[in-house]
Amino acid sequence: MKKVNINEKFGLIKELWTPKIIGELNGQDVKLAKVKGEFVWHNHTDEDELFLIIKGSLKIDFEGESVTLNEGEMLVIPRGVEHRPVAEEEAWILLFEPQSTKHTGDVKSDLTVDKFEKI
Amino acid sequence: MKKVNINEKFGLIKELWTPKIIGELNGQDVKLAKVKGEFVWHNHTDEDELFLIIKGSLKIDFEGESVTLNEGEMLVIPRGVEHRPVAEEEAWILLFEPQSTKHTGDVKSDLTVDKFEKI
Numbered sequence: 001m002k003k004v005n006i007n008e009k010f011g012l013i014k015e016l017w018t019p020k021i022i023g024e025l026n027g028q029d030v031k032l033a034k035v036k037g038e039f040v041w042h043n044h045t046d047e048d049e050l051f052l053i054i055k056g057s058l059k060i061d062f063e064g065e066s067v068t069l070n071e072g073e074m075l076v077i078p079r080g081v082e083h084r085p086v087a088e089e090e091a092w093i094l095l096f097e098p099q100s101t102k103h104t105g106d107v108k109s110d111l112t113v114d115k116f117e118k119i
Numbered sequence: 120m121k122k123v124n125i126n127e128k129f130g131l132i133k134e135l136w137t138p139k140i141i142g143e144l145n146g147q148d149v150k151l152a153k154v155k156g157e158f159v160w161h162n163h164t165d166e167d168e169l170f171l172i173i174k175g176s177l178k179i180d181f182e183g184e185s186v187t188l189n190e191g192e193m194l195v196i197p198r199g200v201e202h203r204p205v206a207e208e209e210a211w212i213l214l215f216e217p218q219s220t221k222h223t224g225d226v227k228s229d230l231t232v233d234k235f236e237k238i
Contacts, residue, residue, distance in 0.1 A: 001179075001186045003194045006171075025167035025195045026217050028147060048144035052125075060120075067120045075122045076144045096215060098145050 006032065006054060010092055012119050017111045019095055019103070020119040031095040031116065039085045042105035049077045049097045056091030060084070125151065125173060129211050131238050136230045138214055138222070140237040150214040150235065158204045161224035168196045168216045175210030179203070 009022050013034050023030035035058065051058065052074040059068045060075065061084040069075055077083055103113045128141050132153050142149035154177065170177065171193040178187045179194065180203040188194055196202055223231045 001181055001184060001194060001196075003186055003188055003192050006191045006193065023169065023193065023195050025169055025197075025215070026147065028145065028215075030169065030193070030215075050142065050144055050149065062120055065120060067122055069122055072125045073122050074125065074142065074149070075120060076142050077120075078144075096144070096147075096149075 006094070009119055010034065010054070016090075018113055019116055021116050022119060024099070027099055029095075029097060029099050029101070029116070031097070032119075033093050033095065034090060035085060035087045035093060036090040037087065040104050040107050040109040040111060041082055041084045042107040043080055043082045044077075044097070044101055044105050046079055047098045047101040048079050049095065049101065051075050051077070051085075052094040052096070054092040054094055056087065056089055058091045058093060059086045059088075061086060125213070128238055129153065129173070135209075137232055138235055140235050143218070146218055148214075148216060148218050148220070148235070150216070151238075152212050152214065153209060154204060154206045154212060155209040156206065159223050159226050159228045159230060160201055160203045161226040162199055162201045163196075163216070163220050163224050165198055166217045166220040167198050168214065168220065170194050170196070170204075171213040171215070173211040173213055175206065175208055177210045177212060178205045178207075180205060 019031035019033040053069045057070050138150035138152040140148050172188045176189050
């Protein structure tokens with residue numbers, strides 16, 4: 001049985017917008033990412049996605065509204081809902097989503113990660 | 120879009136060992152629980168279970184070893200693995216597991232919760 005220390009794992013992450021897998025269960029991934037700046041608008045056709053903020057703040061833009069998440073706050077984004085994460089300052093986030101989830105949905109961008117690394 | 124503040128939700132929880140649902144996605148539940156003392160030995164036949172410690176420490180006993188999780192640490196317990204959570208002092212934990220997960224597996228105990236409340 002091997003426990004995972006979330007802050008230690010964040011210490012291994014150098015790139016922005018590049019989620020790393022820190023756990024797997026029931027066909028789902030637990031991922032960590034450091035983010036700063038604007039991501040691309042996208043959606044996930046078949047996957048609901050959970051964002052939990054470990055450090056900093058993250059604004060998530062939707063069509064017609066925005067939600068700002070602070071440390072210790074989470075949001076579930078239902079499948080099919082177009083969204084764009086934006087972080088003014090660097091934020092550390094935990095993601096929980098199915099292993100089938102594509103990073104930027106069906107959008108291709110310079111930010112797109114095709115295969116998520118396990119750390 | 121409604122965000123969830125984890126500490127505010129913990130403020131609503133009065134009972135020990137009584138997980139409350141704070142989010143649902145992809146057939147999985149996100150639950151919070153306050154725990155103190157010894158839980159019962161049990162396993163979940165078909166469900167992997169994630170424990171993340173929000174406050175305090177939680178020891179999880181397995182056959183032949185124990186793992187102590189501190190704040191910001193998590194552990195995935197694979198399906199079928201017998202385990203017993205024990206908290207010397209009150210601890211606040213986040214659980215991530217399939218909606219089919221039974222609280223104490225196939226063990227019936229005074230601590231068993233049959234239906235999880237959403238808060």
